[in-house]
């Protein structure tokens with residue numbers, strides 16, 4: 333049923349809660365776990381120049397260690413939990429619009445299931461779903477399992 337499960341993460345607690353669900357399913361179905369962090373270049377466009385943004389989008393973080401570290405911390409969390417369970421895991425960091433790159437990753441890697449948090453780092457819960465989750469639901473045909481820590 334599920335061979336490749338994607339956990340998009342922004343390093344938030346809610347995204348981490350989704351990890352447990354993803355790993356439980358991965359074990360059950362003997363699936364490979366993929367984890368993706370997208371450096372949100374839109375949200376950085378106010379503080380970074382065009383040239384810096386271009387470089388990030390090409391995966392060249394240069395002196396922007398903080399950006400890279402945050403990304404790697406988030407995907408490492410998922411990868412470490414997966415390896416503890418003896419699961420195979422693929423870590424990926426990219427830069428651009430989070431929902432577009434999540435949808436693209438699903439297509440390019442033949443992902444069968446996406447498991448993500450209802451909310452993320454912004455921590456504001458005015459809406460039922462965060463914008464990345466809502467847009468991912470709209471832009472991918474893969475089933476999406478949404479985990480909400482407030483409802484667990």
Ligand code: ATP
Nearest residue numbers: 340341347370448449451452453454462463464465
């Ligand atoms: P908003 O960003 O709309 O203000 P929010 O931060 O509370 O609200 P989202 O950003 O939609 O909510 O986060 C929901 C889930 O989407 C997260 O738990 C995570 O699984 C995924 N996600 C969010 N941002 C990223 C990102 N940059 N890269 C990968 N996955 C992400």
Ligand code: MN
Nearest residue numbers: 452453454462
């Ligand atoms: Mn967010």
